Structure formats: C-alpha cells, structure tokens
Amino acid sequence: MKAIDVVRFAWRSLTAYRSRTLLIVLAMSIGVGAVVVLTSLGEGARRYVRNQFSQLGTNIIIVFPGHSETYGGSGGMISGRTPRDLTLDDALALRRVRGVKHVVPLNIVAGEVWWNGRHRDVPVEGSSDELALLWRLKMAQGQFLPPMDARRAASVCVIGWRVRDELFGTQSAIGELVRIGDRRFRVIGVLQQQGEFLGLDIDELTIIPIASAQAVFNLHSLLRIALEADRREDVDAVKRDAARVLRERHEGEEDVTILTEDAVTSAFDRIFTALTLALGGIASVSLGVAGILIMNVMLIAVTQRTSEIGLLKAIGATPQQIRAAFFVEAAMLSGAGGIAGLVIGQLGSWGVRQAYPSLPAFAPMWAVIAAFVIAIVTGVAFCVLPARRASQLDAALALARR
C-alpha cells in the first residue's frame, strides 16, 4: 500500500466522522495550548527577572557580611561565631583592588523624613555618588549626591518621586531642608519616577551619604558593598582580590560572602527554568488526558468499523496495513490537534503579553517543539491498543455481523 493511499484513507475517515474529529482535535489542542501558555508564563518570569538584573549593569560583584559555614557539632551554640561586620573602611580598602571601577557602600534603614510638620516613613539609603551609576538612576530635578570623601557626613539628600510628591505637593523641593533622625538635610535632587527595582521601590527612597547614615542611625556596619569591575574579564580577578583584601583586614578569616551578578542571575535563571519545566510538566498531564481520549475514540472506532475491518481483511489487507491505517489516523488527529494547540498557545501568550506588558511571555522553543512532539507521540502511543485490536480482529466473525 502506498503511503499516500494510507494518508488518503485515514483522511477520508477523519472527514467522515467530523464531530468526533473536531472533539479530539479540540482536546489535543487544549493540551498543547496549555503547555505553550504555561511555559511562556514561566519563561516570561525568567526574562522579567533577567531584565531587572540587567538594569544593574553586568560586571557587578556584591559583598555581604557573614559566610555560611558549619561550625562545631551539635554544640553550635557554644562554638559558633558571630561574623565580623563589614565596615566603611573595608569598602574604602576595596577601592585599591585592581580593575575596580566603582565601590558602593550600602546601608538601608527604615526611617522618617520630616518637612514642615509633615513626615513620611521611607527606606533611607546611605550610599555614595557612584550608586547612581550602578543602579542607572536618573534625576528629575537637581543632582545626585556629589562625589566626596566617603567618611564625610555631608547634610544633603536625594529623594524619590513619591516622597517629593507626598511631602512637598506642588511646591519645589530643591533646596528645602528636611529632617531625618536628629539631623537636617538639604534636598539637592529628586529622582525620576521609575518604580520598583529588585524589590526596592525607588520612588519611596531617600538617599543620603553613607557617613551621614552611619551617624544618624548609629551604625557601624554596612548592609553590603557593591563593586563594579572595569571589564567582564576582570570580574573573577576582582572577586578573588576583594576576598583577599577583606581576609587580610579580617585577621585571616573568610567571613564575607562575595557573589557575582552572574552567579545571582544564573541562580535565578535556574530557578525559573525549573519553574517553567514544572509548569510544562503539569500542563502535559492534559496531553496525557487527550491521549487517553484518543485511545477511547479509536477503540470505539474499532467497534464501529468491525465489519469494515473484516472487509479490508477479506480483500487482502494485512494486519500491518490495518494497524498502519489506525496509526496514521491517530497521528493525523494528534498532529492537527498539535497545530491547533500551537495557534491557541501563541494567541494565549500574546494575550498574556497584552494584559501584562512587563512580562515578556514568549514560550521557549524547546517547549513548543516538545509539546507538539509529545502530542503526536501520545496520540500514536495510545493508539497501540486499538490498532492491535483491529488487526487481530477475526474477519470471518466481523463479516458475519451486518
């Protein structure tokens, strides 16, 4: 039997039982569409996070105080040590590391900003002029913190968009004095409205020089130090040298954690890829359900077409030919369902992108291909039983029935 004839024969039975064909194609397409849409959501989340990080600049190295290590045995309470603080002097020492472009000490404290009897609870960030470069901060009015000795506790501040709005209303904020803690700060700049960044609402932020923050809030340690390397190739060397400098300063102890932006991003990447896989896996359950549906429908078809199968045997169809006819029919059904599902899925993820423009929901290519292939494989795999039943049918018996 020629392949084209097998396909044509299958096509005739698909078009002859139209509602049955449409139902299966629908079931299969929902399964494939679900895989495409759900994986596009996972992929969208991954890209969203990646975009957030890319705002950070690429050659970032972050130093945290503390180092996870296991000390002692069950007597951890006794033998455990408190990690040494990360200090402003540590940050200044890191400036001497070769290949470092920026060193940004960071501290964030929940504080209050007062002006004219009004006040607002905001995160107060102590940092330096280089923060603007690191975070790509843009000014709406005025200027950012000026370059200065990091130990100088200058009384100037930069405020976020909403802080300005809430405290000053329509009045100009530049040049006004606000009170933070027990000190007065002159507002020298207002940040452009830019929403959340890495979970921190930039519009709510008030930024003061690091030394001022240490003084106002009576802090001795830093939350973290961010470094930016000159070039991508330098990142590893800078990380190593920074670790060495800090070890020397901390009496030979490895008590800081140094992460590169790469490591953080790839960790998130892995998490979201796993999430996407999990979503795809859940969605492919519906492909399995569609496969079982195909099996049922094909079993019914074998029963319905008993006399036809008997006839085909009588006029010389081999068991292989009868099996092939059923397999091709199942493959065409699931293939059509797969194609329809890809259309549904692409429309669905397009809809998601329309509804949430910040979420780049594009189904990854591997998920699209896998969904389609799994659809056809399940369709054919679940057809094994019906096809075998058809090919083993007793022709004499099948023809005896009307």
Place this chain on the structure above:
Amino acid sequence: MIRLTDVQRAFRVGDDDVHALRGVSLDIANGEYVSVMGPSGSGKSTLLNIIGLLDRPTSGVYELDGEDVTSLTEKRAARVRREKIGFVFQFFHLVPRLTATENVELPLMLAGVPSDERAPVVSGLLREFGIAHRARHRPDQLSGGERQRVAIARAMVMKPGAILADEPTGNLDQSTGKDVMQLLEALNARGVALILVTHDPLLGARASRQIRMVDGQIA
C-alpha cells in the same frame, strides 16, 4: 484448483466443542460453478471462510493452485486472498464513506498499485458492469442492485481465479437478484470459478455442481 482433504473445524463455545466441519473433502476445478446449500448451522459459511482463507481448519489440508495454504501466516494469507479470491457478501460490505470508484479500487490500493494505474482498471470495470454513471456516488446513494454490482466489481478488480459469494441476492428483490446472478454467471462463463453459498434451492439449482451440507458434512 481448490482441494480440501479431510478438513475439520471445531469451535469452543463455553465448555462444548462445536464441530462446524467434520471431515470435508472437496475438489473444485478452475472455472467451475459450484453451489453450496444446506440449512443454517450446517457449516456452509465455515466452509466458505476456510476456502477464502478467512478461517483455518482445525485439521486437514487445504491446497490452492497446488500450494498448501493450510497454515499460512496472516500476512501471506492476506496476499493470497488479495490475488486469488474475490468475495461477494449478502450485505455488500462497502465502505460507507468512500465512493463507488474508491470502493472498487481498495484491493488495488492495498496491493500497492499506483493511483494512475488504478483509474483505468476501475473505470473499465464500472463501465462493464453498467454503473459508470454512479462512479462518484457513495453507497448510501446507490440502490441495492447497484451496491452489489460495485461489490462484484471490487471482487473482480484483482482478476481472481475464484469468486466466493455468500447469499449474494439475499438482500435484493427478485428481479435485481436475477440481474446480479446473471452478472456473476457471465463472469463464470469467462472462466472465473464461482462458489455460491445459498439456502435458496432454485438459485442453487442453477449451478453446474451442487453440494449439500448437513451437520458439517457433505451429504
């Protein structure tokens, strides 16, 4: 051409063995016209199925054209059926979703004959059987007589040596039945062996050789 030697066929129904054929020996020559008659349950259909290779003897030997075909594989049996035997049934057994032409070309298709070689053979047969004008109609648009003509065309399309007809007129009115019989007999006159199963004695009497089956044996 067809030689059955002491063929037995037993079925198991529940705990009982039912003997459909009890030692049938039969020779049918090329081009012969044989009718098989007998009451229902006498084993006529079982005999026809065994001759048509749709069923296998429990014991005994079946030779077709000098070849032992008693225990062929399913695949080989299908090939032999396709090439040497044409079936005509009481209920026509046309594929409902296919046109007359497509039904007739099914055996050619199964044999792997390409589409452009099938077309002239099929249209020639339809013309010969007087149903060329119905070529593009589906079975449900055809009369009973036309359906049986399509079925006979399908049986003839591979130019088999024998036609096995199981009550071919059983579902037709008398005059249509007569036309169909004339068509079958015309084919027989051209050298195709015709084996006709019927319980109509008048129909059976037309055959040049009549076999009566009683209780699984040739009487």
